Amino acid sequence: MELRQVRYFVAVAEELHFGRAAERLHIVQPTVSQQIRRLERELGLKLFDRTTRTVTLTAAGRAFLTNARALLEVERSTAEAMAAFRAQQDATLSIGTSTGLGLRLDAVLTALTERAPHLLVELISAPQATRLQQVRDGELDAAFVRGTHRPHPRHRKHHVDDSSGLELLLLWSDVLVAALPAGHPLAAQPDVALADLSGLPLRIAPRDANPHLVDTVVDACRAAGFEPVMGAAFTTDQDTLAAIATGRPSWTVYYASQAEIHPAPRISFRPFTAPAPAVQMYLAVRPDPPSRPLAALLDACNSAASL
Numbered sequence: 001m002e003l004r005q006v007r008y009f010v011a012v013a014e015e016l017h018f019g020r021a022a023e024r025l026h027i028v029q030p031t032v033s034q035q036i037r038r039l040e041r042e043l044g045l046k047l048f049d050r051t052t053r054t055v056t057l058t059a060a061g062r063a064f065l066t067n068a069r070a071l072l073e074v075e076r077s078t079a080e081a082m083a084a085f086r087a088q089q090d091a092t093l094s095i096g097t098s099t100g101l102g103l104r105l106d107a108v109l110t111a112l113t114e115r116a117p118h119l120l121v122e123l124i125s126a127p128q129a130t131r132l133q134q135v136r137d138g139e140l141d142a143a144f145v146r147g148t149h150r151p152h153p154r155h156r157k158h159h160v161d162d163s164s165g166l167e168l169l170l171l172w173s174d175v176l177v178a179a180l181p182a183g184h185p186l187a188a189q190p191d192v193a194l195a196d197l198s199g200l201p202l203r204i205a206p207r208d209a210n211p212h213l214v215d216t217v218v219d220a221c222r223a224a225g226f227e228p229v230m231g232a233a234f235t236t237d238q239d240t241l242a243a244i245a246t247g248r249p250s251w252t253v254y255y256a257s258q259a260e261i262h263p264a265p266r267i268s269f270r271p272f273t274a275p276a277p278a279v280q281m282y283l284a285v286r287p288d289p290p291s292r293p294l295a296a297l298l299d300a301c302n303s304a305a306s307l
Contacts, residue, residue, distance in 0.1 A: 001039065001042055003071070003072075003075055004035065005035045005036070005038065005039040006039075006068045006071050006072060007025070007072060008021070008025065008032050008035045008036060009036060009039060009047065009064070009065075010065065010068050010069060010072060011024050011025050012032065012036060012055065013047075013048075013057055013061065013068075016054070016055045016056065016057075017055060018032055018033055018036075018055065036048070043060075043064070045058075045060040045064070046058050046060060046061075047060055047061035048061055091118075091119055091120065091291075091292075091293045092119075092120040092121070093112075093119055093120070093121050093122070093141050093142075093293045093294065093297060094122045094124060094139070094140045094141050095121065095122070095123055095124065095140065095141065095142050095143065095144070095297070096124050096125075096126060096131035096134060096135065096140045096142070096143030096145075096284075097123050097124065097143075098128070098143075098144040098145060098146055098281070099258075100174070100254065100255040100257070100258040101144065101255075101257065101258070102255060102256075102257035102258035102259070102260060102261050102262075103257045104172070104174075104257045104281075104304055107303070107304035108297075108301055108303075108304045109300075111299070111300035111303040111304060112296055112297055112300040114300075115296040115299055115300060116292075116293060116296040119293050119296065124140060124143075128145050128146070131143035131144075131145060131284070132145060132166060132284055135166060135284050135285065136165055136166060136286070138286070141293070141294055141297075142283050142284060142285045142294060142297060143283070143284045144281060144282070144283060144284075145168070145282050145283075145284050146174065146212050146213070146279045146280065146281055146282070147211070147212020147213070147216075147280065166284050166286060166287065167284070167285050167286070167287045168283070168284055169282060169283045169284075169285065169298070169301075170282055171281045171282060171283055171301050171302075171304075171305055172280075172281050172304075172305040173278040173279070173280050173281070174255045174256065174257065174278060174279050174280070174281055175255070175256045175271075175276050175277075175278045176216070176217070176253045176254065176255060176256065176272065176276060176277045176278060176279070177253065177254055177255075177256050177259050177269045177270060177271050177272065177276075178192045178197065178251055178252075178269070178270050178271075178272060179241065179244060179252045179253065179254050179259070179264070179267050179268075179269055180192070180244070180249075180251050180267070180268050180269075180270060181244055181245050181246075181249055181267065181268070182245065182265070182266050182267055182268045184249055184268075186270070187270060189270065190270070190271075191271045191272060191273050192271070192272055193224070193272070193273045194220055194224035194272060194273075195224045195225055195226060197221075197228075197251055198221075198225075198226035198228075198229075199229070200229070200249055200250055200251050201229045201230065201231025201232075201248070201251075202217070202221075202228040202229060202230055202231055202250070202251060202252065203231045203233065203234050203240055203243070203244065203250050203251070204217060204230070204233070204234050204252060204253065205233060205234045212279055213253070213279055216277050216278070216279050217253055217277055219277075220275075220277035231250045232250075234252055237262070240252060241264050241266075241267050242266075244267060245264075245266035245267055246266070253277070254269060255279075256269075256271070283297075283298070283301055
């Protein structure tokens with residue numbers, strides 16, 4: 001028995017006319033008649049009573065119709081399941097990345113591979129505002145973004161909410177650590193109090209380049225009782241750390257997950273005494289029901305949040 005014979009049988013049974021069944025199947029009538037006769041021979045049963053004017057189902061035909069429809073339903077559902085599996089195998093998930101993810105990104109990608117081994121992942125680097133717009137436009141499936149989308153009180157009048165139309169899912173808090181010259185006395189301590197850094201220039205990005213990080217660090221310094229002395233702006237990892245290591249003593253901050261894998265032999269990364277400043281990490285997505293690949297990414301992020 002072939003599935004096409006079953007399909008032809010159901011069409012004739014529903015039309016009760018070989019000609020109309022052939023039109024519905026987009027084949028010629030003799031082919032339909034030939035396959036129905038072959039099916040009857042294989043089953044050893046007559047499925048239709050035929051006259052020159054009418055076609056009716058026999059008792060065997062009525063019994064077979066129920067099972068034939070069930071067979072075609074299994075065929076349909078199996079084809080849909082395999083199409084979904086094939087789509088999942090061929091799917092590509094585009095993710096906007098943020099600087100300083102460090103070990104977190106590796107943990108997310110490892111967990112994602114375990115959950116969706118056939119998923120292709122494309123990592124896109126761009127400024128945060130660009131990443132958010134790309135998610136909104138559908139160019140990215142999701143993007144890692146730092147900091148709250150709510151405006152800082154000191155800059156509320158100048159704030160533009162670039163996360164509107166998106167859903168921001170809180171993933172974890174990125175704790176900050178101090179980066180100091182390896183030969184500085186503070187580097188010999190297991191941890192550093194923010195107040196002890198009050199006399200050293202702080203090298204950090206301009207606020208318009210990374211407002212959430214700058215506000216977090218400046219607010220933490222003020223909470224520790226001092227206004228930070230701003231040194232030269234943070235440019236690149238290589239140039240800034242080289243300047244801190246060899247020039248006039250200064251300091252900067254790194255995300256702890258980034259510092260753990262950053263090679264800097266003349267720099268000491270030291271945790272802050274509690275309460276250590278931290279920046280929240282979000283995943284920006286469109287407010288739609290998540291696809292299977294995106295759901296796998298969310299699950300992977302939750303797994304990495306425990307690091």
